[in-house]
Amino acid sequence: MSKKLKIAIQKSGRLQEQSIKMLKECGLSFANGSSRLKAEVDNFPAEILFLRDDDIPQYIEDNVADIGIIGENVFIEKEKQGEIILKLGFAKCRLSIAVPKSAEYKDAGTLNGKKIATSYPVIVQQFLNENNVNAEIHEISGSVEIAPGIGLAEAICDIVSTGSTLLTNGLKEVETIMKSEAILVANNNLDAESKAILDRLVFRINSVNAAKSNKYLVLNAPNNAIEAITEVLPGMKSPTVTPLKEEGWSSLHSVVNENDFWGKIDELKALGAQGILVIPIEKMIL
Incomplete structure (x- = not known):
């Protein structure tokens, strides 16, 4: 049985559609129904694993997946083993601090002694450490924007694309702490055969991206x-x-x-x- 590269992509969400589009532009033919967890690629030595975005870094570290397409912010937040092979140029966003519109904000020091609600405690703590700020982080998994309105926190840190969600919730963006986009991540211990297949895929991705630009x-x-x-x-x-x-x-x-x-x-x-x-x-x- 010939070797197949196991490629993990998001099962649903903002990255899935663009990940599938890119792989198909690279000539990979596979079925992608909403209920599928795995799909064989018909014309390339690979199979696609449809996983939760947050789980992909762990699956790569555990050798369940050879490579994965995930947001750079997720990869850094999870602190799992893996190598960034390529930045893919889509799903661009930023991780930003936001505060109520009425609040004054001068610089990172304004956050001293404040409570910050976020789904990205690792990245936020790195930012606070770099700026010598002592703030309390409240980790919540969703609906971060409502935290100031219900008295949970005085600031939030969340993914921002257009900023419209912040405005709707009476918040203003005051500090960008990270810019993110989709990345291709590989297991650190790929064997020679898997690396050769990955090189073929990277060549195709670079060709597609060069054509777009x-x-x-x-x-x-x-x-x-x-x-x-x-x-x-x-x-x-x-x-x-x-x-x-x-x-x-x-x-x-x-x-x-x-x-x-x-x-x-x-x-x-x-x-x-x-x-x-x-x-x-x-x-x-x-």
């Missing part, structure tokens, strides 16, 4: 502007230049990073580029 650019330009345009569009090595039927003109093909996209377009137009096409890239093998 880049665009394929096609444009027409006068030949006397090609050198200047090449300086703007170096591409992965250099732009591809193909002569057009119209004398004195060529077609240039290149790849542009998403972050530089509009700035590059303005420069290209100024150099005489015409008929600019911007095409999404499905996969990008580096």
Whole structure:
């Protein structure tokens, strides 16, 4: 029986949908019904384990799962053994301190002597230690935002995405103590065969993520502007230049990073580029 990489992902919640989407973009074919706890991958040496997010670090440490996709905040909070292989670029959020809108907040020292409600006592304690703050932590598992309103605490520390939940509960965000996103974590003791399969998967993930952050650019330009345009569009090595039927003109093909996209377009137009096409890239093998 051939070796299979055991991949743990969230059974339900904010990470599940994006984790499944990423794995399928990497070419892995598997069923993912809501009642499933395990699924075989049809076309890759792996199986998917659907687990509670908070349990994934423990399963990785215990060798039940070889790798897992979890929030960075969960991995740090659980303090389990494992190696961060990749930051995956989705499910981005922040872990922040919030206080009632009417409360004054100057800096971390404001929390001295206060009660802080949170589901992340380990991370909050690290923050307090780093800032020489002596505060009392109340660990609660859910509905952290209501703690100040019912007199349980004077501040909270919780995951924030948009901040709308804080506003609804009469709170204001005053301190970001950690930025988090989905990460790929591996067991520290993977054998050589499992590591080889993991390397194949990481290669696919990097190819998918590179494609998302880049665009394929096609444009027409006068030949006397090609050198200047090449300086703007170096591409992965250099732009591809193909002569057009119209004398004195060529077609240039290149790849542009998403972050530089509009700035590059303005420069290209100024150099005489015409008929600019911007095409999404499905996969990008580096």
